[in-house]
Amino acid sequence: MENPNTQTLYRYWNELRAGRDAPGRSEVDPRRISGSLETMFILEARDDGQMRFRLAGTRLCEWLGMEARGCMAEAVMAPGHEQELSDLARRVLRSPGVGVMRLRAVDNAGTDWSGEALLLPLRSELGDLARVMGCVNLDAVDRRRKPQPPLRLRSLGSRLTPIEIDPGLAAQDASARMAADPLGALRAPDGGKTGGPSRGFAEAPAGFGHAPREDAVEHRPQLTAIEGNPSAPRDADPTAPRRGRPNLRLVKD
Template identity: 35%
Template sequence: MFGKSGNGRGVVSMTEHDKQKRLAPLRLLESYWQGLAGETGEIPLRSHIDPRGIESALEYAFLAERIAPTLAKLRVAGSHLNDLMGMETGGMPLSALFAADARETLGDAVSRVFAEGAAVRMDLRGEAGLGKNDLIGHMLLLPLRSDMGDMTRLIGVLTTTGRIGRTPRRFSIDSVDIRPAIVMPSTGARFTTVDDRTEPRLTDLAEPAAPFAPKAPAGPGTRSRGHLRLVIDNDED
């Protein structure tokens, strides 16, 4: 903490500041999700997610798909999740990040995201052990719809405070807050805007583009392809 005098006046505790910094990716994702939902008054589509809208939170973010009523599989995950597990997490179940005794609670929360369109916030604690320092985590889960309209996708953020230490790091659940995801009325503009003139960046939620190879001009009647999307989902809805 910092202060201007020895009498306690002007002393600023960094604890609250650090907490707000830690939760910033969760607030950013929630605001972005609300902005998308406010355009239609419905749960956003998975295909509407643009990584540029949550750029500063990408390393903590992930997209997951429903594979059972209480299970979700990570389709794309930011680098922080890979760091926590010490391996690539894309294709793993979300439950792999949790201790065995926390998976039932997680499953109940995941089922409500998909069944009710609920928003879930969790306070997490890393498992203790040799080479595993104190680690505090915060997770946000928000529902998404597939292009078929079914609620089988979710987007989330996982942030932590503390040294990761020996991996993999799995979490227990200290608290769970489940509430309806509020869809804001449309205002004609997104809550979080994106400058379309900005050059797209290949970041954690984007798969690398294939090398560019010049092609001959299209012949008459040939349809041109649209722009490459930043987020590529290899499954078919």
């Protein structure tokens, strides 16, 4: 790891895992790594073995010339190198280990760029090793000189370093996750009662509500139709022909 942003992300992840094989995705606080966010990404391991982008930083998407979120890992690689990133990501989760890939890429102007990619294992909201947090950093990029999209990545080689795990902390962490959530799902700080956001990069779970009481039906919020001017008077007879009125109606709660 040669790029300062790559080193910063690794140090934060290593501190966060605290002797475990990997931290949980919901533990990641973006404010602690604000300088690395623009070139970061999170990959998701799908049931079919493919790796898909769950998140991608704005600068990384600008370099690639596309919104990477929702794309397979192969989409950001150059022809002949399609499987390099996804293969390393699967090895990172299977080992688990820290993956580093040396990169070279050519942008739309024909300029060569060198750099590196870092891949780090994360536990998903279900507690399994199914997420990879990483970043792509290119050398000699500044405000005056930057890639002209689209940019595609080529692997010059990769290395996987096994993670040193403290067995006691790993067992303690597994017990803590099970005690906190027997179903394996990390809930929002408010227990999902108010639908508030969960911590870090975790997605807020859907809240559960009780069936409405019969005596509360009349207090439900009503729908208000807006047609042009919301304060304009409505027709007395809703079945009367609508002369010259638009077909599109906006409705708000």
